[in-house]
Amino acid sequence: MKKENDQGKVDQKYGMVIDLDKCTGCGTCMVACAAENNVSVRPDQSDKERTITWMRLYKITNGKEFPDSEVSYFPRPCMQCDHHPPCVSVCVSTATRLDTHTGIVSQIYTRCIGCRYCQAACPYGVRYFNWWDTYFPKDKGLERYLSPEVSPRMRGVVEKCTFCHHRLMRAKEQAYAEDRREIEEEEYQTACTQACPANAITFGDLNNPEHEVSKLSKHPFAFRLLERLGTEPKVYYLSSRDWVRKLGDNFLPGEYQPVVNKTWANQNWSTKPGRDTFSL
Amino acid sequence: MDSPLLPQGVKRCSTWAFFFWTLPWLALLAWGGLSAFLCLWKGLNQTNMSNVFAFALWIVFDLAVIALGAGAFFTGFLTYIIGKKELKNIINTAVIIGFICYSGAMAMLGIDIGQPIRGWFIFWHANIHSMLVEVSFCITCYLMVLAIEFIPIILENRKLEEIKELRLFGHNLHEIMAVFAATGTFLSFFHQGSLGGMFGVMYARPFAAREGFYIWPWTFFLFVLSAIACGPLFTILCTKLTEFLTRKKLVPDSAIQLLAKISAWLLSLYIVLKIFDYLGWIYGIVPRAGLTFESFFREGPYGMWLVVLEMVFCGILPAIILMVPQGRKNQAWLIFAALLTCTGIVLNRFLFIVVTLAVPVMPFDRFWSYLPTWQEWGIGLAVVGYGFLVFSLAYRYLPVFPKERELNPVPES
Numbered sequence: 001m002k003k004e005n006d007q008g009k010v011d012q013k014y015g016m017v018i019d020l021d022k023c024t025g026c027g028t029c030m031v032a033c034a035a036e037n038n039v040s041v042r043p044d045q046s047d048k049e050r051t052i053t054w055m056r057l058y059k060i061t062n063g064k065e066f067p068d069s070e071v072s073y074f075p076r077p078c079m080q081c082d083h084h085p086p087c088v089s090v091c092v093s094t095a096t097r098l099d100t101h102t103g104i105v106s107q108i109y110t111r112c113i114g115c116r117y118c119q120a121a122c123p124y125g126v127r128y129f130n131w132w133d134t135y136f137p138k139d140k141g142l143e144r145y146l147s148p149e150v151s152p153r154m155r156g157v158v159e160k161c162t163f164c165h166h167r168l169m170r171a172k173e174q175a176y177a178e179d180r181r182e183i184e185e186e187e188y189q190t191a192c193t194q195a196c197p198a199n200a201i202t203f204g205d206l207n208n209p210e211h212e213v214s215k216l217s218k219h220p221f222a223f224r225l226l227e228r229l230g231t232e233p234k235v236y237y238l239s240s241r242d243w244v245r246k247l248g249d250n251f252l253p254g255e256y257q258p259v260v261n262k263t264w265a266n267q268n269w270s271t272k273p274g275r276d277t278f279s280l
Numbered sequence: 281m282d283s284p285l286l287p288q289g290v291k292r293c294s295t296w297a298f299f300f301w302t303l304p305w306l307a308l309l310a311w312g313g314l315s316a317f318l319c320l321w322k323g324l325n326q327t328n329m330s331n332v333f334a335f336a337l338w339i340v341f342d343l344a345v346i347a348l349g350a351g352a353f354f355t356g357f358l359t360y361i362i363g364k365k366e367l368k369n370i371i372n373t374a375v376i377i378g379f380i381c382y383s384g385a386m387a388m389l390g391i392d393i394g395q396p397i398r399g400w401f402i403f404w405h406a407n408i409h410s411m412l413v414e415v416s417f418c419i420t421c422y423l424m425v426l427a428i429e430f431i432p433i434i435l436e437n438r439k440l441e442e443i444k445e446l447r448l449f450g451h452n453l454h455e456i457m458a459v460f461a462a463t464g465t466f467l468s469f470f471h472q473g474s475l476g477g478m479f480g481v482m483y484a485r486p487f488a489a490r491e492g493f494y495i496w497p498w499t500f501f502l503f504v505l506s507a508i509a510c511g512p513l514f515t516i517l518c519t520k521l522t523e524f525l526t527r528k529k530l531v532p533d534s535a536i537q538l539l540a541k542i543s544a545w546l547l548s549l550y551i552v553l554k555i556f557d558y559l560g561w562i563y564g565i566v567p568r569a570g571l572t573f574e575s576f577f578r579e580g581p582y583g584m585w586l587v588v589l590e591m592v593f594c595g596i597l598p599a600i601i602l603m604v605p606q607g608r609k610n611q612a613w614l615i616f617a618a619l620l621t622c623t624g625i626v627l628n629r630f631l632f633i634v635v636t637l638a639v640p641v642m643p644f645d646r647f648w649s650y651l652p653t654w655q656e657w658g659i660g661l662a663v664v665g666y667g668f669l670v671f672s673l674a675y676r677y678l679p680v681f682p683k684e685r686e687l688n689p690v691p692e693s
Contacts, residue, residue, distance in 0.1 A: 049330030049648060060644045074644065086484040089409045092416065093401040113401050114324075114394020116334035117412055123484040123641035129334065129394060131325040155323050156394025226641060228570055229484045247643050250570030 013082070013103035014163055015206040015234035016190070017216040018075050020244055022200035025073030030055045032195030033077070036164060038150045040134040041142060052128040054078065054161035055192050062243040072244045075201070077192065078126040078161035079225060079233035080105050086231060087118035087127060095158075103206070103234055104163050112157040119158060123226055124233075127160045163203075164190040185211050206234060220259050223248045285439055285677050289685045291528075292676055302672060305665040312662020315655035316391050324394060326655045330648065335633050337652040338392045341660045343475055343629040345381040346419075347503070348622060350511030352378020352426060353461075353468035358542065360461035369535040372433050372680045373522075374515045379426040380670050384663035386423060391659055411477040418471030425464040429457065436679050469504060476503025479632045486569035487576050488636040490561065499632075502550065502557055509546035510625040512539040513618040520615055522675060528688045530681040540614060544602030547621060551595045558591070569641075576639045579647035586631060594624025 033039070033055035045051055058074040081087075081098075085105050088098050095112040098105050119127045133155045136143045146152065149166040153159045171187040185204050193203040204211035216222065217236045223245050224233045239245050242258050281295040292298070318326045329336045355374035359367040390396050402416045435441065435450030473496065480490035480497025490497040516536055523530050562573045577584045598617035601607040608614050640647060652660075674680050 049332055050325070058644055086482065089407075090412065090478075090481065091407050092410050092412045093398075093405040094407040095401075095405070111398075111401060111405055112395065113398045115392075115412065116394070117410070117478070119331060119334035120637055121482045121484065125331060125642075125645070128331055129324070131323060131330075133323065154395075158394075226484070228568070229486075229641075231484050250575075250641075250643055252567060252570055252572070255570065 020239040029192035032191040036191035082232035086121040114156040305668040308665025311658040315658030332648040333650040344626040347507040348514040349381025350507035351515035356461035357465040360458040380667040414474040422467040473500040505550040
């Protein structure tokens with residue numbers, strides 16, 4: 001639901017559309033995210049249950065044998081749940097909150113006590129606890145990449161993707177400096193969006209009908225992860241492949257309704273006209 | 281050696297025997313101390329908790345000991361508010377067990393959070409919508425109430441009683457104990473309930489999620505009910521264990537039987553409601569999340585047998601034993617039923633914590649396994665060691681059982 005601010009303008013609701021048919025699983029988004037947000041490295045990254053990957057890439061398959069087997073890659077940032085995020089209401093020290101003006105779920109690291117209740121409440125596993133002290137090895141030159149705009153997190157707190165919130169701050173400051181009240185679509189883009197070599201990620205204001213992300217979110221191929229739980233994610237996925245869309249949520253037998261309407265194929269907002277001819 | 285400190289007219293073992301008895305518990309405490317030091321110094325990477333198992337063994341221990349310690353507030357409520365005089369013979373035991381359970385749980389929580397120094401943020405930056413905030417507020421206040429309830433028992437020590445001021449203070453505290461019992465009942469009701477609410481409100485976790493009854497998920501009431509059903513039985517178990525170890529009768533049967541009878545009714549009511557809870561969850565919440573009951577027990581070591589064990593063997597069976605007068609009057613059956621009930625509560629808390637998180641909600645996510653490290657066991661078992669130590673010290677030096685002298689007259693030499 002669109003919310004209006006004091007000036008009668010509709011608030012922004014930043015969101016993301018990830019085209020799974022375009023994603024090649026190269027992992028650039030993960031690397032860009034980690035570099036942009038000062039995600040600490042560890043000497044041994046094989047401990048997958050404790051790595052910090054705000055943007056995580058899942059490899060999913062249709063479970064069939066060759067030659068029918070298919071693979072898709074599933075990038076997963078924070079879903080930035082809307083209205084009533086599972087993590088926000090449970091946080092004991094108000095360390096996480098939903099900004100209703102931007103739709104971004106933020107995290108105050110210096111207020112987090114590390115109880116991890118938010119992690120338990122999040123079904124997407126987007127929240128990461130710092131099990132280790134931050135480590136940016138000087139001899140490897142990693143300390144030179146530290147962004148001054150993002151605070152490195154200390155051990156014992158929970159951290160997560162914030163849609164590169166600092167970039168929004170930067171864009172706003174630039175707009176104010178130029179005596180503008182609004183920021184353009186290109187002025188605020190997340191690091192993963194910019195880094196994606198396949199242009200699979202689109203980012204923008206879901207409430208602004210001019211923004212590409214707003215149009216794409218209405219695409220018949222668009223779906224949201226675990227939508228039926230009612231978390232109202234602001235991250236949408238696009239896929240023409242039935243089995244991929246099916247893996248976006250839990251469906252009881254006979255519940256899933258395939259997308260069979262083919263009238264959108266030639267419309268100009270369709271990202272890839274004709275791809276809906278994929279056999280269902 | 282310490283005979284001037286012992287209560288008058290009762291028999292206690294020799295100082296050396298008592299010293300050797302405390303050694304295993306001191307060893308557990310030392311193990312816990314080392315584990316705590318490592319966790320505070322190096323961080324929670326000393327545990328096997330992960331981003332998947334954010335809540336693990338310690339939270340299971342926490343919730344379990346808090347439920348088992350519920351005998352304190354409920355026995356206090358029955359003794360001072362309802363006026364069940366027979367229970368005055370067991371109220372001291374209940375209070376000490378409650379104090380041990382709550383203080384142990386809070387100590388464990390202090391290690392469990394990533395930033396222990398910021399623990400006070402719960403109160404300073406309190407998020408009033410969080411059930412855990414209510415739990416923290418109530419537990420902290422209730423621990424203070426338990427400490428106040430424990431003080432008069434400590435002041436009844438033979439040596440301390442010789443100090444007139446302390447004797448008067450203790451006596452006056454006794455007089456107003458009903459106020460603290462009422463406060464404790466109020467605080468405990470809400471925190472026991474909120475512990476259930478903590479999991480019930482996780483609406484995006486279909487294993488834990490429950491529908492709302494008024495403003496609370498119904499797990500709120502189930503947790504309260506399960507705690508007041510099993511808490512008194514744990515008090516009975518501890519009393520029986522003390523009686524077995526000391527080879528003495530310490531509490532009159534009337535008190536034990538009354539508590540067992542009340543627990544039986546509460547446990548039966550709880551089991552009936554829990555069956556409705558399971559049915560409502562299986563046929564309502566779970567299919568709405570696109571899952572089936574079996575979906576949660578497909579992977580890992582978590583099979584359907586856990587639910588059967590919880591409901592049938594540790595729920596319905598002890599409820600039947602305790603509801604039948606002959607069953608609860610028979611010592612062996614009473615202890616067996618109490619043991620089963622307490623196991624069932626631990627199992628219920630385990631299901632709500634570990635299994636809830638182990639089951640992936642995303643269809644393409646995988647199952648992760650978890651086994652606690654020795655540091656986690658160390659801290660968990662340190663609470664057991666602490667409990668044995670405090671209770672042993674209390675039994676040795678304080679008149680914990682008011683009828684002990686009457687039930688076990690010391691032959692005059």
